[in-house]
Amino acid sequence: MSGRALRALAGVSVLGAVHAALNMALLRRPPAEPPPVRRPVTVVLPVRNEERHVAACLASLLDQRGVADLRIVVVDDGSTDGTAKVVREVPDPRVRLVTADPPPPGWLGKPHACATGVAAAGPGDDGVLVFVDADVRLFPDALAAAVAVLDRQGLDLVSPWPRPLAEGLPERLVQPLAPWLWATTLPVRLAERSRRPSLSAANGQFLVLTARGYARAGGHAAVRGEVVEDVALLRAVKRSGGLGGPIDGSRLAACRMYEGWAELREGYAKSLWQAVGGSPAASVAAAAALTAVWVAPPAAALRGSRVGLLGYAAGVAGRAVVAARTGGRVWPDALAHPVSVLLLDVLMARSLRGRRRGTLTWRGRPLAAAPRAQWVTMDR
Structure with a gap:
C-alpha cells in the first residue's frame, strides 16, 4: 500500500x-426523573419460542413507574x-395474550406479529405504541422517560438503544459494532430532524411511537x-412526514441479544446482507470499505x-467512546476493534452466501427481503 493511501485511510479513521x-x-438523554405519562401506552411484545425470556420481560414491563x-x-x-403457558400464568389484567395466524404471503413473521398486536389493542390516535423484544429488560422509568423525549422533542418515533450485554469472546467482539x-x-441530530x-x-x-405517527406511516x-x-x-414514518431516531437507552433497558457463537452467527446471517449496504453488491462494497479503513492501518x-x-x-x-456512552464494555474490548471488523466480514460472507442460495431462515421460517439500503441495526 502506498503511503498516500495509508494516510488517507488513517485520516478517515x-x-x-x-x-x-x-x-x-x-x-439525546432521557430525563432521570420523567413526568407521569398522561395518555394510554400500549406495549406490543411479539414472541416466538421465548419461554426462557418472556416472564422476566413481562415482569420488567409491569414494574414500570409513571404509566397509569x-x-x-x-x-x-x-x-x-x-x-x-408462561404468559397465561402472569396474574395481571394488564397483560393480554393474542395468538397470531400464520403470516400471509408477502409478510415476514415479526412484522405480522406486531401488526396483529396493534390490531388487537386498538391504541387510539392519542396513545403511545411501544414494541419490545422478549430478551429486553426495561428499567422502572423506561417507558415514562422514552415518552418524555418523544413529547418534548415533537418526535413520532424514538429508538432507545438498550445497554448491550455481551458474554464470551464472539459476543464481545461483534455486538458493539452496531451502535459504533x-x-x-x-x-x-441532523438525521433526527431530517425527513x-x-x-x-x-x-x-x-421502539416507541405515537399511535398517530404509526398509523400515518402505514x-x-x-x-x-x-x-x-x-x-x-x-x-x-419519515416518508409520511414524521421525525425520529435513536436516543440513549443505556439507563432505560438492557439486552443480551444473542447467546453464544452459534446463535450470533445465525442471527446475523439472516439480515446482515441487507443491514449493511442493502444489496449484495453494496454489502460487499461496504465491508471492503470498513476493512480498508479499520483493518489496513492496524496491519x-x-x-x-x-x-x-x-x-x-x-x-x-x-469504539471506546461509543461503548462508554451506550453502556457497553470499553476495555480491553475496544483494543480488538480490527478483529471485530474482520469477524464482521466473516458473518457478512455467510449472510451473502445464504442470500444467494436462498437458504436464509430464522426460527424455522424462510426469509425473503426487499432489496433496500438500511443502516445497521441490532434486531432480534
Missing part, C-alpha cells in the same frame, strides 16, 4: 472517531414451546416483507508504521 465522539455528545394507563399485548407467533457503525457514519429516509437508524428491541403493513423492519418502519502499524498506528488508535478511540 480519525474523522470517524471525531464524528462518533460528537454524535455521542449530542445523543398501561396495556401489554403479547403476540404468540407460532410458538412450539411453553411460551403461551451508526455513531460513526450517521449525523444523529430523508436514508438518514435512519433504529433498534427493533425497543404501520407494519408498510414494512411487511422487510427483514430489517425497524429501520424500514422509521423510514416509513501497517504492526510493520512499524506511525501513520498506521494513528489509524488504529483512532479506531480504538471511536
Whole structure:
C-alpha cells in the first residue's frame, strides 16, 4: 500500500472517531426523573419460542413507574414451546395474550406479529405504541422517560438503544459494532430532524411511537416483507412526514441479544446482507470499505508504521467512546476493534452466501427481503 493511501485511510479513521465522539455528545438523554405519562401506552411484545425470556420481560414491563394507563399485548407467533403457558400464568389484567395466524404471503413473521398486536389493542390516535423484544429488560422509568423525549422533542418515533450485554469472546467482539457503525457514519441530530429516509437508524428491541405517527406511516403493513423492519418502519414514518431516531437507552433497558457463537452467527446471517449496504453488491462494497479503513492501518502499524498506528488508535478511540456512552464494555474490548471488523466480514460472507442460495431462515421460517439500503441495526 502506498503511503498516500495509508494516510488517507488513517485520516478517515480519525474523522470517524471525531464524528462518533460528537454524535455521542449530542445523543439525546432521557430525563432521570420523567413526568407521569398522561395518555394510554400500549406495549406490543411479539414472541416466538421465548419461554426462557418472556416472564422476566413481562415482569420488567409491569414494574414500570409513571404509566397509569398501561396495556401489554403479547403476540404468540407460532410458538412450539411453553411460551403461551408462561404468559397465561402472569396474574395481571394488564397483560393480554393474542395468538397470531400464520403470516400471509408477502409478510415476514415479526412484522405480522406486531401488526396483529396493534390490531388487537386498538391504541387510539392519542396513545403511545411501544414494541419490545422478549430478551429486553426495561428499567422502572423506561417507558415514562422514552415518552418524555418523544413529547418534548415533537418526535413520532424514538429508538432507545438498550445497554448491550455481551458474554464470551464472539459476543464481545461483534455486538458493539452496531451502535459504533451508526455513531460513526450517521449525523444523529441532523438525521433526527431530517425527513430523508436514508438518514435512519433504529433498534427493533425497543421502539416507541405515537399511535398517530404509526398509523400515518402505514404501520407494519408498510414494512411487511422487510427483514430489517425497524429501520424500514422509521423510514416509513419519515416518508409520511414524521421525525425520529435513536436516543440513549443505556439507563432505560438492557439486552443480551444473542447467546453464544452459534446463535450470533445465525442471527446475523439472516439480515446482515441487507443491514449493511442493502444489496449484495453494496454489502460487499461496504465491508471492503470498513476493512480498508479499520483493518489496513492496524496491519501497517504492526510493520512499524506511525501513520498506521494513528489509524488504529483512532479506531480504538471511536469504539471506546461509543461503548462508554451506550453502556457497553470499553476495555480491553475496544483494543480488538480490527478483529471485530474482520469477524464482521466473516458473518457478512455467510449472510451473502445464504442470500444467494436462498437458504436464509430464522426460527424455522424462510426469509425473503426487499432489496433496500438500511443502516445497521441490532434486531432480534
